[in-house]
Amino acid sequence: MDDDHGRLACFEPDGPSSSSSAVRSNLPPAVNEAGLNWSYGQLPGGQQLRVFGPLDKGVYFQGQNTSIDAYSPEGSAIFNPNARQPEILIQPAFNFGNPLHPAGSNDFSNEISVYDDIVTPAVDSVNPHFGANQEVYLENFDNYPSLRETHGYGFSMQDHSALPWTSHYEDQHPWTETMISLPHVVGNQGFPNGENGSREETEMTTVLSSLSVASQTPSPGSSRNKSEPDITSKEMFAKLVCNPPLGQATVIPPDTESVTFSVLLEVDPASQKQWQIALWHDLGGPDDEWKSADFQEVSADQEMLHVQCSTSPNKNQRRIYTLELPGKPNSQESFVRFTIKFRPDNDSPWKWARDHTSLNDGVLYYQASNFKQQELSHYLKGIDSDLSIETIAAETPDTSLWSLTAPVAPAVGDESGTSTHSLGLPFNFTRWFALVRLWIPWLAPRHGQGKFRPDKDAILASFLRHDGLHVVVLAISGVDDVLTVLKYDAEGNVTIEGKNDDEEPGISRVIIAVASTFEVANAAVMYQARRIAMAYAKSTGALEAELEAMKLADVKPEWLEGWSDGFAFCTWNSLGQDLTEDKIYAALDSLEKNDIKITNLIIDDNWQSLDNEGMNQIYRGMTEFEANKKGFPQGLAHTVSKIRKDHPSIQHIAVWHALMGYWGAIAPEGKLAKEYKTLKINGPDWTAIDPEDIMRWYNDFYSFLSSSGVDSVKTDAQFMLDQLGSAKDRRRLIRAYQDAWSIANLRHLSARAISCMSQTPQMLFHSQLPSNKPKLLVRNSDDFFPDVDSSHPWHVFCNAYNSLFTQHLNALPDWDMFQTSHPWAGFHAAARCVSGGPIYITDSPGQHDIDLIKQMTAKTPRGKTVILRPHRLGKSSQAYVGYEEQQMLKIDTYVGMSHTGISILGVFNVSQNHLSEILSLNDFPGTEKGEYVIRSHVGGKCTKPAKQSDKKISVCTELGTKGYDILSAYPILGPFEVKSGQVSVAPLGLVGKMTGAAAIVNLDTTVETNGRLRIWISLKAFGVYGIYISDLAKRSIEEEFMGLLFGKPIPLHCVKKSGTDENVLEIDIERAWNEGEKRVTWSNEVNVEFFIS
Template sequence: MFAVVRAYFKDGVCIPSREGDSYNLCGRGALRLLVDGDSSSGAVGVEANADAELADWPLDISVKADAAAFVALTNAQIYDGPWQCNQAYVGKGNPEECAASPSNYPKRPSAELDVAKWWIQPWATPYFGEDFPDLLPFTVALLASLKDGGYLALLAASSGDLSGYLWSGWTAKAYMGVESRRIGRSWILAYGLSGDPYEALRRAWRALAARANLRLRADKRRPEFLNYLGWCSWNAFLADVSGPGVVDVVRGLRERGVSVVWALIDDGWQRERKVEQPCCLNRVLTSLRPDEGKFPGGFEKTVEGLRSLGVRWVGLWHTLNVHWGGFDESVEGELGVAGIPYVAAKAPPPAFPEALLLYKRLYTSLRGFDFVKVDNQCSARLIARYAREKVGRASASLQTALQLAADQSGLSVLNCMSMNPENYSNYFLSNVMRTSNDYLPYWREGARLHAISNAYGSLFFSEVVWPDFDMFSSYDPHAKLHLVLRVFSGGPVYITDRDPAKTNADLLKMAVLPNGEVVRVDFPAVPTRDVLFDNPYRGRRLLKLASTVRGKAAVALCNVSDRRAADFLSVGSLPYEYVPEVYYKVFSREGGRLQSGGVEVELEPLDCEVVILSRAGLIGLAEYILPPYPVVDGRPIAPGTPVEIR
């Protein structure tokens, strides 16, 4: 199923020849291909010793798979977004123009995309076999239906010296980041095979977790604040955030009856200087203290103000490299740890325990917070490049240090810009990860793309993290779609409302109990069987995400096409076995006995319905997106109207 087909030296290409368990590198060394596993799951790795320098992308490994259909995630950029929507949301642009911006998804990646790039898009966007019959560069995950029956799951991985990516021509490329004569044992790909597609993915993740710096979601702590409604400053203020502004918005929301229980101060709090570099490498941190003009008296006054309003958890944003362009010598002095030269500034050393000490001192200086959002994690590759370290070891050191420092400081981590093997392969403690590009307010096509990106991001990553579908505005024209999908993610549900007077409190109350607790599914919802390989963006089917809530089947059906669409929710398409007797449509408030093994649903573009499938009897409370959630042991735990179907 796997074979080494090319080796790349600093001075040329070699076609290796197989000699027993090893490969002869054209007389210049030897390589072992490691396939550790069986016919159901395993991992693919390499180790090599050569007499000449191997290139920074040293190997191609062929993958033999006869796929009838597939869905995959790529880090290559396959659509462009109108970032001016962010400005329109804060009153500096035209919302109508933003809303009408077209989409070029799925665009073929630029012909200039090549393996020499040190930085790639941090997001993983879904594409399907019908879009591109061959794999795209920088593919990180794949699920294929095989022509001879069964399903194959492949996951790109990072460990040892290397990172792996699936690539055009059904190959896996190994990335080392530096030239070297030696490759230590490195696992770059995990696989799972099964007659069930979801089990194929589970097997692949278990195989990777057994060999990488990784634990599965179910084996890690879930941050408690995820159970409640949150608010984030990013879209509300962009980089113009201030302490008084944050407190004023949260106060206004709570006065409207919106029970925000956690708040996140995003980018913009820093003291920084600009340097001659592209965005956002041009922003260099000059102090660990916040901008005094934005946060008079430091963070303490803002945090105290939020807590006085009933906010229980307060979080702060920073990047893996501390700030977009790194930090200067004054911050290096505050941290007491020598950084490495990085673009026009400094960055954390990708070595252990030096990086651990740096992050611990960073968190000591930021006392008073309960969690951190760590952005720009794709910078691990660039940090490794500047340090002249092998990318697998450098990223493992950075992630290990970050997670241990946060844990020892009592902080949970929201991971962002991290859908690359260098990051997710090392989440041994972190348990929340963004699964899409940024939310862009108002953009109609963006709502469609955000929906499918998160839906299929959840399919591939929910075995190892709680997916974060990003913040949204409750008065966005497509807020209902955004809210429903976030409730079904099982991850954080948080808004970025700027004007509390516009906040859609009635919509939010469908997802939030009076104490601020969010109604939520038992596990992250994943696409149903009938849409695994049929892109709902095309309009042939509704997007369907299925989980359970209090043991009852729950399915979100959303029309992410550009026209009215109807579809049939079949019980047989659920990702688990369940034998219901009745159904209930939450937004239509209608239900009955199941007929023909399912339910018909018809929706306008960007609208959603939620269907609960259950045994006959009490379904739950009608006022909530997930009616069964506020009913425990047959008794309601919140006010509402009981729904019974016999």
């Protein structure tokens, strides 16, 4: 290898690249400083290699598709997924992405384009996910293109060799090299039928060599000299966490006079050093001059709640440092960059946080004091002249809103008409977020920096600008047979692509909003989209038909609440595809034996009567309404009747079916094909019910189900309508099937239905957005895959980001079933609890985590098992944080009335590294007014009371792999003057439950004339009722407290001080009920009165 001083050694399969030095010398600082978290290099044979590890400065890909350059200043093993995430630096002559993992596919392998001028690198922060096996992923793109987005194929470094790194130093720029031998392709990591992306043996050797990358600006001490002392040894330094975070963009509201910075430094327990922390920033300096500001250590540790969800306890010293950064940038569209430097004492050199966390500079975007209405051209350059633009009034405050339309050519014969229009080039933005069509039935999030380049068609995109404003773009479909999506062109313009199935010219519709927060802009476009969708439904008569069906069905709101709040069991992963009634009976008996009382049962796929036994599901069609004789010999009605008799706690029984009958639609020779008009679709492949007869077919089908005792359905494979190839079939079937299904489930099942695989744009806007009918349960993401380890954090991440869109639908997002006896069970359970949607399990018989189930559920006085759903749907609290950015996923939700209720924040570690973050009350929506305590579900402890204006660190959260917690901010009530003095309280709901705050129905506090504080609360169910009491430690339970349950005294032994928090009183009302008379009143709620003297 050529290691001459100052030269770049770059190896390709055929030898060194002659152009390497030239590329290096011409590499501009803008490219060097562009921070990414992942990338891949294209290798021979159409395969891809992921490069990852603790590359402290980054990886650089040269323009040729077989050349990769990398370096690590610390000489760490590059293939180490447990290290802090590296930065990746890309020259945009090399298109890049992640085609291998569902977390963030970006496949530009067939679109290699070279840019003559490098101005803004094409950067993206979407990342792959690496499991504990240290996998290097490869894939042959030519095989299974429709599946490559789902899982990918892997190499395990445990099975293949990797030469160790060797460290060098040149001009104080260290570099290293490694050689990786990848002898052969291993198979599938989770495809249902075990497909292998490439069955050929492949020999390849890749040499990764280093590149001297420009150091951080400014860079005093950014590279370590060999003579400098190592202050990062185990006994000296452990961890540094900053808020606002490094590597992220933080928007500063217009009324903020100064920004509070907080740093948590963890050092070895034996360290006696007086550590110094400084903020390095460019606020207020001429020509972006950077300057230093010193942090002050504060004694806030005793007031800070430290939440730790890790397999190994953290014994380090924790030191807290804060500072105030006053002032604002000189220009509205300017921003402030910052990083942290630190040292153990005055005699040691400064070290940079970036060198030890692999995190880029943090950025602050300051919003202007007054929101100004601007023209759309202020945000997008080069809008096509044939777009019609209308400024409209928004329903949200301080929002600019536009409606854009573009002509779409008509369909000709079976070919749909298409058109593409440029929406323009977004500018002055830093990050983007999009929801894309992962594949036909599902949506998924994408994130990036630089040019807008999603790998898939997007329906929603948002851009965070340098002035702190958010530009949200929404493409509307399902109107006039036009499908509209967002794409991009080579110049970075957002493009509108329309597909028209109608024989008349059509219109693509796009809504754009600009506001000071993503949530406001997002709500504005969704509200306008609903107006458009509702007007179209009214014009077609679909609206009146649904309203008439709902009137005839006399749908009761309480029925729907019982359906969505009940704890459910699904047979799919539990019992497999060879389904029989005996297996269902055995599974339900197992649940009963373990005292698991389910409310809802879902009988999933394979109960139906089908043709072509033994063939793939896609080739099997539904023959008749009745269940198959092999598994259900006495018919569906008999099975349902026996279930209801043996298990009276089960209130609702649902069955699965595909929207078109089954995966292969209707059997061409079956009873149904003889009784109803049919047609051939997608050529001769499928037989389907003709749209002229689909209303009658659904009416008869659901009438049969209802007469059999089935009162709900899970209707799957709805995306198959969007797979129809003929424009004629599409315009005849897509709306007709949706309307027939909606009316039938309203009329016969009182809207108890789960819509699945239905995130196609035509269904999102036509069936799920209009608010003229009861909310449906709608699956919110791809399936739960119990055997694919890397799928679990992605599953939760994807649902949280999809909910940014689906929260505005007339739907209850369903995050899918999961298993409680699974390594990721707690992670999934916590996510389901904060989702605000249904919870159903699919445990194998006898394999249950009873304690986990009790954390998710509670029993009512009437014996019903319910879940505790927050009042608002859970969603990601941060729109622009990518999957592999080494940041915790935060899901926020809320219980109660605005600004007086309880704010809930679920925190999840979706990475393979231990993560720590600092949280304050500002991270909890709805806590702007008043004083709060924050309680950790996992740790069972509360913070000290705080206000947002206090600017205190409230919580330091440390999560290991698979780590999670649910933090709830409870408003402090009081102080109240009682006999013993002043006291403040906060009713906590049911403290043993993940979302126990959602158990609170009503609450009232009064001070009686005798000087006692009366706290009256109505709860949804039984459990351990917790109350935060400010001076509990000095109070006597026997002398100063009294409790009543339904007016009867609560025994003293049911009341105790918490073992985890000295200020929390625990009242076991479930035990008190079980030991008492158990008198059921007219109400299904639990009424508790508690008195404090």
